[in-house]
Amino acid sequence: MHFADGQVPEEYRRHTARRTWMVAAAGVGLVAVLGYALSMGAAQLSLSAVFRALAGLGVEPRVNTIVWNIRLPQALAAILAGMALSSSGAVMQSVLRNPLGSPFTLGVTHAAAFGAAISVMLLGSGTMHSTGGDAVVISNPYATTTAAFAMSMVATFVVLGVSRLRSASPEAMVLTGVALGSLFTAGTMFLQYFADDVQLAAMVFWTFGDTARADWAELAVIAGVTLPALGFFLYNRWNYNAIDAGDETAKGLGVRVERVRLFGMLVAALVTSVVTAFLGVIGFVGLVCPHMVRRFTGDDHRFLLPGSALFGGLLLLTADTAARLMLAPHALPVSVLTAFIGAPMFLWLVMRGRRS
Amino acid sequence: MILTVNNVSFSYASTPVLENVDFHVDPGEILAIMGPNGAGKTTLLKCVNAIHRPSSGAVMVDGTDVLRLTAEQTARRVGYVAQKTETGNMTAFDAVLLGRKPHMRWRVSENDLRIVEAAIRHLGMEHLTMRTLDHMSGGEVQKVAIARALVQEPRILILDEPTSALDMKNRTEILGMIGHVVREHGMAAVVTLHDVNQALRFADRFIFLRDRTIFAAAKRGEVTAEMIEGVYGLPVVLGEVNGLPVVVPADETIRPHKHDHTETMLDQ
Numbered sequence: 001m002h003f004a005d006g007q008v009p010e011e012y013r014r015h016t017a018r019r020t021w022m023v024a025a026a027g028v029g030l031v032a033v034l035g036y037a038l039s040m041g042a043a044q045l046s047l048s049a050v051f052r053a054l055a056g057l058g059v060e061p062r063v064n065t066i067v068w069n070i071r072l073p074q075a076l077a078a079i080l081a082g083m084a085l086s087s088s089g090a091v092m093q094s095v096l097r098n099p100l101g102s103p104f105t106l107g108v109t110h111a112a113a114f115g116a117a118i119s120v121m122l123l124g125s126g127t128m129h130s131t132g133g134d135a136v137v138i139s140n141p142y143a144t145t146t147a148a149f150a151m152s153m154v155a156t157f158v159v160l161g162v163s164r165l166r167s168a169s170p171e172a173m174v175l176t177g178v179a180l181g182s183l184f185t186a187g188t189m190f191l192q193y194f195a196d197d198v199q200l201a202a203m204v205f206w207t208f209g210d211t212a213r214a215d216w217a218e219l220a221v222i223a224g225v226t227l228p229a230l231g232f233f234l235y236n237r238w239n240y241n242a243i244d245a246g247d248e249t250a251k252g253l254g255v256r257v258e259r260v261r262l263f264g265m266l267v268a269a270l271v272t273s274v275v276t277a278f279l280g281v282i283g284f285v286g287l288v289c290p291h292m293v294r295r296f297t298g299d300d301h302r303f304l305l306p307g308s309a310l311f312g313g314l315l316l317l318t319a320d321t322a323a324r325l326m327l328a329p330h331a332l333p334v335s336v337l338t339a340f341i342g343a344p345m346f347l348w349l350v351m352r353g354r355r356s
Numbered sequence: 357m358i359l360t361v362n363n364v365s366f367s368y369a370s371t372p373v374l375e376n377v378d379f380h381v382d383p384g385e386i387l388a389i390m391g392p393n394g395a396g397k398t399t400l401l402k403c404v405n406a407i408h409r410p411s412s413g414a415v416m417v418d419g420t421d422v423l424r425l426t427a428e429q430t431a432r433r434v435g436y437v438a439q440k441t442e443t444g445n446m447t448a449f450d451a452v453l454l455g456r457k458p459h460m461r462w463r464v465s466e467n468d469l470r471i472v473e474a475a476i477r478h479l480g481m482e483h484l485t486m487r488t489l490d491h492m493s494g495g496e497v498q499k500v501a502i503a504r505a506l507v508q509e510p511r512i513l514i515l516d517e518p519t520s521a522l523d524m525k526n527r528t529e530i531l532g533m534i535g536h537v538v539r540e541h542g543m544a545a546v547v548t549l550h551d552v553n554q555a556l557r558f559a560d561r562f563i564f565l566r567d568r569t570i571f572a573a574a575k576r577g578e579v580t581a582e583m584i585e586g587v588y589g590l591p592v593v594l595g596e597v598n599g600l601p602v603v604v605p606a607d608e609t610i611r612p613h614k615h616d617h618t619e620t621m622l623d624q
Contacts, residue, residue: 012473
């Protein structure tokens, strides 16, 4: 083939530059909101105090404690969870060939909630403390987290196993996920019906996704899973583009479609399970965020994936900061806010269609 | 010979779909695979680019068994235009760029971009470069799919019903475009077509599939009404209009008589 005489159109170069800038803007926005989130709260800190605390330049111990032990872990948990949920949603939407693809579609989150409920009920990991406010405390967070994680991996493997029988068809994955989701919801309700007051409160409390739960050790686990997963997603960006063009076309381009689909789902489900197990159920980010980013970057995963990750982190951190400050001195769990913003936003996206 | 299909048989589960299919294609040549729905045409195409693994026999591309190639190596030799192309919020340029995937490493190179632009220009669709696929007509999307297969820089082009969703003008245009590219670059093309008339004008050689195997094979100008009748199970009339071959179902020739009869009745 003699296609050596090509000239790359200027318009295309501008288009690529614009998409790159949009992704970069999400990154800059993320850093800006992070600065704001670290300085705002019950104790107002100046940005320079926050910066000095982060840089390890001598600040008073109180500021150091606030930044390092309270606000930074929570902010990082929000960013990592937003990145994980949003990029997983983008990948699921591609490999499932379904715009409703999100960690919810697979029943992963419902399974995690069921796992937590089992742990509370059978392992007695939930108790109520009425000292510092009316806080319900999961007395054994590791048991609960492990149970939630185990259960969501069970859901993932059932979904992948069933779809394997149907040669990894995306329809089989979505349908199995929906069926499992309602099965696990029924299981949770069954446990809740027989739970006593304390257990019931602990179960319900667990499902409120809350970024304040994570400490540094847990953050390390979340980051250790999320960041390699993001790398894996980016590595497969052309494979996802090919699958978007249709399974047959992708196969013609040398993509092993069933394999890319299975591993994409497995990794997406894994990061979602880890985030959900540590932080609880945080809805709508995985579904809405990629769709918002698509309006700016299009469906090209070279830009959609980093855009979704950065914007997901930005969105969840913003929501989390708002949830902390809105009803101060009460801090609202972020999941309440994401659902409140997410649903109308999704409706708006559906009605507006996409920018042409 | 660029492509040799040696006695290929294929079964889905234990149901045989193809039995002992044997043919070859030379450089610059277009081969049309014809036959009724369900005759195994698409399956045969998928055996050629190793999406399906034949249960016996072999497909040789430039003398190499495709099953010995990796999926990526096959994609550098065989470009496949599937029956259906999904659309989305992706510009034509990026959609064609996807065809460079088998040649790409981590980054898109300048060379990749140049090849994409040249392919788009060769197919005369520069005005579509920045338009997204979900804002295109069926014919335009089909051209993008063909451009995508061309930038794979393949030796062989396989097209599964490339014109089934198109109107008459687009059909003629797209087939003309494929013919031009294949002959100019000394590639080989294997095409399935439902429209017998289009096929007779477009292809250099024909194989007719019936009952899982080759029922007849012919060169351009050697196709007979009996071949077409035998493979489709329908009486046809094969004639010429302005030097172009034309096939019509024989039933149609009876209609004017019926028509006359009705008119006579109305006259009375």
